[in-house]
Amino acid sequence: MKKKILITLSIILILCVGGFGFYVNDYYHAQGDALEILNHQEVKQVNSNLITLTGIL
Incomplete structure (x- = not known):
């Protein structure tokens, strides 16, 4: 029983990763x-988060 649960959780973990x-x-x-x-x-x-464009258009 514990082996089935371990295998199932391993498969779920591999799929999630x-x-x-x-x-x-x-x-x-x-x-x-x-x-x-x-x-x-x-x-x-x-x-680093804001770029100002001046006079391009």
Whole structure:
């Protein structure tokens, strides 16, 4: 009985770890336009979470 429970929990754990790995690796990549704008000379990065665009358009 304990062996069945251990095997079942092991399978569930493996499936959860595999699902989490798939979820983490499936993300949106930056488009070419966004990368081009970020490489523009008029971009001022204020801090790591905020980027200010000035005079591009």
